[in-house]
Amino acid sequence: MNRSLLDVRGLTKHFPGVRALHNVDLLLGAGEVVAVIGENGAGKSTLMKILAGVQPPDAGEVRLNDELIQTATVRDAQKLGIALIHQELNLADNLSVAANIFLGREPRRFGIINFGKMRTDAAQVLDRLRTSIRPDTLVSRLTIGQQQMVEIAKALSVDARILIMDEPTSSLSQHETEQLYEVIADLRDSGVSVIYISHRLGEVRAVADRVVVLRDGENAGALEKEDITHDKMVRLMVGRDVTSLRDRESTNPGEPLLHVRGLQTTAYPEQSVDLEVRAGEIVGIGGLVGAGRTELLETVFGVAARRAGTVEVSGDIVRANHPEDSIASGMALIPEDRKQYALVLEMAVRANLNLARIRYGHRAGFVNRKSESRTSVDMIKRLNVRTPSEAQPVQYLSGGNQQKVVLGKWLSLNPRVLLLDEPTRGIDVGSKQEIYELVEQLARDGAGILFVSSEMEELLGLADRILVMHDGAIAGELARAEATEESVMHLATGAPIPETADV
Amino acid sequence: MSDVKKTLGIAGLLTVICLYTAYNSSNFYSGNNIENTLRWTALFGIISIGVSYVIISGGIDLSIGSVVGLSGCVLAWLLTDKEMSVPAAMVTITAMSIAIGLAHGLLITKVGLQPFVVTLCGLLLYRGLARYLTDDGSVGFGTGFTGLKSVANGKIAIPFIESFAVPTPFILLIGLALAAGTVLQFTIYGRYLFALGRNEAAARYSGIRTDRVVILAYVFCSLLAGLGGVLFALYFNSVQPSSTGEFYELYAIAAAVLGGCSLRGGEGSILGVVIGTAVMIVLKNAINLLQIPPQLEFAIIGGVILAGVITDEVVRRMVAKRRAAQRV
Numbered sequence: 001m002n003r004s005l006l007d008v009r010g011l012t013k014h015f016p017g018v019r020a021l022h023n024v025d026l027l028l029g030a031g032e033v034v035a036v037i038g039e040n041g042a043g044k045s046t047l048m049k050i051l052a053g054v055q056p057p058d059a060g061e062v063r064l065n066d067e068l069i070q071t072a073t074v075r076d077a078q079k080l081g082i083a084l085i086h087q088e089l090n091l092a093d094n095l096s097v098a099a100n101i102f103l104g105r106e107p108r109r110f111g112i113i114n115f116g117k118m119r120t121d122a123a124q125v126l127d128r129l130r131t132s133i134r135p136d137t138l139v140s141r142l143t144i145g146q147q148q149m150v151e152i153a154k155a156l157s158v159d160a161r162i163l164i165m166d167e168p169t170s171s172l173s174q175h176e177t178e179q180l181y182e183v184i185a186d187l188r189d190s191g192v193s194v195i196y197i198s199h200r201l202g203e204v205r206a207v208a209d210r211v212v213v214l215r216d217g218e219n220a221g222a223l224e225k226e227d228i229t230h231d232k233m234v235r236l237m238v239g240r241d242v243t244s245l246r247d248r249e250s251t252n253p254g255e256p257l258l259h260v261r262g263l264q265t266t267a268y269p270e271q272s273v274d275l276e277v278r279a280g281e282i283v284g285i286g287g288l289v290g291a292g293r294t295e296l297l298e299t300v301f302g303v304a305a306r307r308a309g310t311v312e313v314s315g316d317i318v319r320a321n322h323p324e325d326s327i328a329s330g331m332a333l334i335p336e337d338r339k340q341y342a343l344v345l346e347m348a349v350r351a352n353l354n355l356a357r358i359r360y361g362h363r364a365g366f367v368n369r370k371s372e373s374r375t376s377v378d379m380i381k382r383l384n385v386r387t388p389s390e391a392q393p394v395q396y397l398s399g400g401n402q403q404k405v406v407l408g409k410w411l412s413l414n415p416r417v418l419l420l421d422e423p424t425r426g427i428d429v430g431s432k433q434e435i436y437e438l439v440e441q442l443a444r445d446g447a448g449i450l451f452v453s454s455e456m457e458e459l460l461g462l463a464d465r466i467l468v469m470h471d472g473a474i475a476g477e478l479a480r481a482e483a484t485e486e487s488v489m490h491l492a493t494g495a496p497i498p499e500t501a502d503v
Numbered sequence: 504m505s506d507v508k509k510t511l512g513i514a515g516l517l518t519v520i521c522l523y524t525a526y527n528s529s530n531f532y533s534g535n536n537i538e539n540t541l542r543w544t545a546l547f548g549i550i551s552i553g554v555s556y557v558i559i560s561g562g563i564d565l566s567i568g569s570v571v572g573l574s575g576c577v578l579a580w581l582l583t584d585k586e587m588s589v590p591a592a593m594v595t596i597t598a599m600s601i602a603i604g605l606a607h608g609l610l611i612t613k614v615g616l617q618p619f620v621v622t623l624c625g626l627l628l629y630r631g632l633a634r635y636l637t638d639d640g641s642v643g644f645g646t647g648f649t650g651l652k653s654v655a656n657g658k659i660a661i662p663f664i665e666s667f668a669v670p671t672p673f674i675l676l677i678g679l680a681l682a683a684g685t686v687l688q689f690t691i692y693g694r695y696l697f698a699l700g701r702n703e704a705a706a707r708y709s710g711i712r713t714d715r716v717v718i719l720a721y722v723f724c725s726l727l728a729g730l731g732g733v734l735f736a737l738y739f740n741s742v743q744p745s746s747t748g749e750f751y752e753l754y755a756i757a758a759a760v761l762g763g764c765s766l767r768g769g770e771g772s773i774l775g776v777v778i779g780t781a782v783m784i785v786l787k788n789a790i791n792l793l794q795i796p797p798q799l800e801f802a803i804i805g806g807v808i809l810a811g812v813i814t815d816e817v818v819r820r821m822v823a824k825r826r827a828a829q830r831v
Contacts, residue, residue: 303708327710341708344701346769355698356709358691365690409709 005030005193006051006162011060013046013217020046021217024060028162033184033194035208037201039237039489040289040454043217044197048164051195052084053077083155087167089147091139098122098135101154125153128190129183145176152183156192163187164195169203170290181207199288201233201493215239230495238456238485253464254279255314257448258331258417260300263309267295268472272309275467275474277417277448282439284463285452286488292472293452294336297419300450301333302326313417327356332410334403336421336452342406345395349387350376352394352405357412379408384434400431407438418442420451424458436462456485470494509763509815510775516811517782524789531792534666538658540781540788545672546655546734548780550751551758552683553727555776556720558759559687561700561768562611562618564721566625567728567755570603571748573629574732579642579742589651593733600729601722603629608718626752634744643741655737672734676777679727684773696720700768758783761808763815782807 006028013021021043028034038044049055051062053071062069064080071077077084091100098118099106107117122135131149139147148168155163169177184194184207198204204211205228213220213236221236258277265271273296277283285293298304300311306320313329323333335341343352353376358367376390383404387397394405403423410418420439424432439462443449453459459466466478468491476491525531550567557564574596581592603625610621644652654675658668687693699706699713707713731751736742762779764771783804790800 322710322712323708324710324712333708335708340702341704344698344705344769346701347698351694351698355694355706355711358694359710362691365692367689367691367694 004028005032005065007063007066008047008051009061009063011047011050011062012058013043013050013055014058019217021050021057024214024217024219026212028193028195030161030193031188031191033188033196033207033209035196035198035204035211036214037198037204037211037233037237038214038220039456042214042237044214045166046217047214048084048166048195048197051077051162052082052164054084078158078160081159081161082164083158083160083162084164085148085151085155085166085168087170089144089151091147091150093138093140093147095139096135097126097133097137097139097142097150097153100139100150101125101135101157103154105158121157122153125157128156128186129153130186143176145172145179148172148176148180149183156187160192162193162195164197166197167199167290168196169198169200177203199290199493201230201495204228204233205230213237230490230493234486234489234493234495238489253281254446257314258300258450259310259312259315261310261312263296263299263311264307265292265295265299265472266305266307268292269307271472273472273474275450277450279416279446279448280443282443282449282451282462282464284459284466285450285469286454286456286459286466287452287469287475287492289454291469291492293469294421295472296469297333297421297450297452298335300326301331301419303333327413327415330414330416331419332356332413332415332417333419334406334410334421334423336425338402338406342409343394343402346393348391349380349385349394349397349405350390353379353390353408353412356409360413375412376408379405379412382411383408383438398428398431400427400434403427403431403435407435411442415447417448417450420449422453423451424453424455456488459483459488460485468492506763506770506772506775508818510772510778512814513762513775513778513782513811516807517778517785520782520785520789524785524792528789528792531788534668536788536792537667538670540784541673542656542670542738543784543787544777544781545670545676546731546738547751547754547758547784548676548777549672549679549734550728550731551755551762551776551780552679552773553724553731554752554755555759555762555764555771555773556683556687556696557618557724558756558764558766559696559700559768559771560717560720561703562717562720563622563756563766564607564625564724564728565619565622565752566603566607566629567724567731567752568748568750569626569629569633569752570600570725570728571732571735571751572742572744572746573633574600574729575736575739575742575747576633576637576642576744578733578736579644580636582648583642583644589648596729596733597726600726603729604722604725605718607725608721611721612714612717630745637742637744639744641741641743644737645740648737652737652740655734672738675734680773680777683723687773692716692719697769700770702769754783757804757808761811 004027008026011021011024024047036044050057051071053074053076056072069080071080071082092103101122102118107114107121119135126133126135129149129152133142133146133149139150168180172180187194196207208228209225211223211228211233215237220239223232255278256276257279260273260275263273287293295304299306302320302323302325311318313331316329318329319325339345350372354372357375358372361368361371380387380390385401385404387401394402424435439449460483464480466483466488467474468476468488470492478487530536554564554567577596577599578592581587581595607621607625610616611618654671657671659671659674660668695706695711695716699711699716703713732748735748758780759771759776761782762775764776786804786807787800790797790803
């Protein structure tokens, strides 16, 4: 147990413009379960991808049983007994369980798949996991939890000594999660080591022998079994007291603009959400990836089906059918993935800026070219879009300028309620600042802003009020004065706010 | 921008083929041959314009040839068997064509079926219906209906020119092309069609009722196929239920692609499609005039289209590279 099986030292990885990992160390003993935790973007996934041979590191070394190893490919890693179970399931659901477990490594006889051996071998691995899944069942007939088990069986079938699980419970029910704990305990007893990545601190406490915390791509600290508490984990994840970067004079919000009552999304049908945004108010939605924030915005806007609940803008009920209704009532949504959901990349800046607007002010169905051109010139100037001309296809603009085009598309309609989903994702610092100023200006002009952000500084700096989501529900609300990175993380990871918070 | 260049490219190709054929065969510029070429271009151009709307929306319509056949059969059957009046028959065929397009559009948008599958089933279904309706025997107009027939085989004389007159269907094509081109280039509907052909999700997130736009494209396509069927039937003076219109969908799609439409959606112009149709018709004409073995007809048309799309792709990459270099 004390002897280290895996010894990672000084791992460093850069992506263009981002330092994903810097000098990260990690120790793992045989038969040990180590949880790796950290905020969104702390470097957990990059670390795991390097260990599993998905990406090469820029610097650093990895030793297995004191031997220097290099995992250039996934197959190399598998040969050494390191297997990664991705967050998203990677199964061919038109094939049987056994066929999936041995995909690409089918036992053969005379060049033909030896189905009998494949079935018995698969049954053996599945037995080890104490599941009732039969090797011949089609994967498409399994529940998500059972599919997760098949993934684990697949990893074990290559004689994995080290299993890396990336958010394994993100789609499991409570019961399935508990089953997974038992499987992990069994694996540990049989000498398999597990690296467990999770956002859910309750789970980490249940399964981990040790916790390693990453922050901004660096080691932030580690906790031994007896020290693992919610508070300590959050403190290490957060690390610093983030004071509000932006000094916003507190505003006096006006009358309520957006009213959401009893809203149920299809992603979290068992939860229901109520919220309110007033005129001139900036409300932030915090939470971890997968907490249901995007689904909430999309359902309010009407692009995702609403299961139940009402949405009102200034007292008028908005029908749930189609975004056309929400737009007519003064709403706008800036989605998280602008290339997929907001821009027609091959079209000109001008056409994109007018995509939502041309239906108003047309003449007998004809596009009003004069007003179209005026709008695009105005918006390019107002938002400082850097483009050689308004005829330039948006695909050739930088991320920040593309986002400004998305904003401009909506601002040309003077929306009363602006929904923004990760509005500054993947854009440069300068454009970020401009977007913050713009959002504040809109609020001063009386719009209601509801924005989702995974960036703490943005959330704390911009919002008058923060709603924190966890598992599809609003776990708590924080006023600007009481919101800290720690209090947000507590709510986001499913824990109550500690009462000892010193003010 | 690039649409204009594409159209210029295909117009250049048409000019080269015409010049080459004219140089090698004086029959090419005889009044009769020009009339014929224009007439065939018009007949095929009309159905090609229809399918280009569907292709710009990112879809496909394989049923056009069968709709041509069905509409021709129904016209002959209504006028001769049922002795219906000409206006009533035209209204019936219009309604039938609209219903066909509406069914395609609804199945594709509301039920979520693939355009390829829906219209492939249509191809089989309408051909079968046409054959059943006519007992698989040829139907025709005999020597009557000369007034109606002149829409397809008539011509309009040009003052002071005796050797050449403009075929009536060509006038019809010009009118339709102007209307379809105007809608595509200058109306909100056209803008929506291009936008959703490129990125349906972004269009929907911008509040566009994408389903309605797509359904209308299929209705327009079937309507023009129905009209095409009427014209072809009148021109041939008789309709073979099992073969009239067979493979016409492929000619129409080929003309649209040659004229600058991309099957990825969101690209194309009506002028390009009309010129694309002309290229195909002139190629067929040239094969005939230059005594190239007619067995090679398909091979030559296929080769020309392939060369066209390869050129288009090469140019597209060059432009992308240049644009990327001036990225801000």
